[in-house]
Amino acid sequence: LPERINLGKTTLDVIHTPGHTPGSACFLDKKDGVLFSGDTVFADGVGRTDLNGGDGRALVKSLEEITTLPFEHLLPGHGTLGTKHSVVDGIRFLKG
Structure with a gap:
């Protein structure tokens, strides 16, 4: 993937955010x-890590x-909108 996409x-x-799959990626709009x-x-x-290619660590x-x-608004592929706190909660969940 390129480092930046101009739209x-x-x-x-x-x-690049491996874990759910080896090729997972997120896209950051710094301006907004x-x-x-x-x-x-x-x-x-x-994202699930128990499927082929998933890696919890x-x-x-x-x-x-x-x-x-630098973001406050999280727009996931499924479900409701989140925030940076959603990411922190995800880390806590994975670390048990």
Whole structure:
């Protein structure tokens, strides 16, 4: 994947987030403070790691890196909207 995707007036940074799958990625809109998280993390959970290619340790590392990014709004691939707190909750869940 490229490091950045330009969509007219919007630029998305591509963030490699392995864990749910080896090729998982999130897309960060720094201007509006939005993280498009796909299946990496949801408002109320995280992407499954028990399927082929899933890796719980890699997902924890990815989520920890995500918490350093400049966003407040989380738009996951499923479910309701979340916040950066959703990512912190996901880390706690995975670490047990």
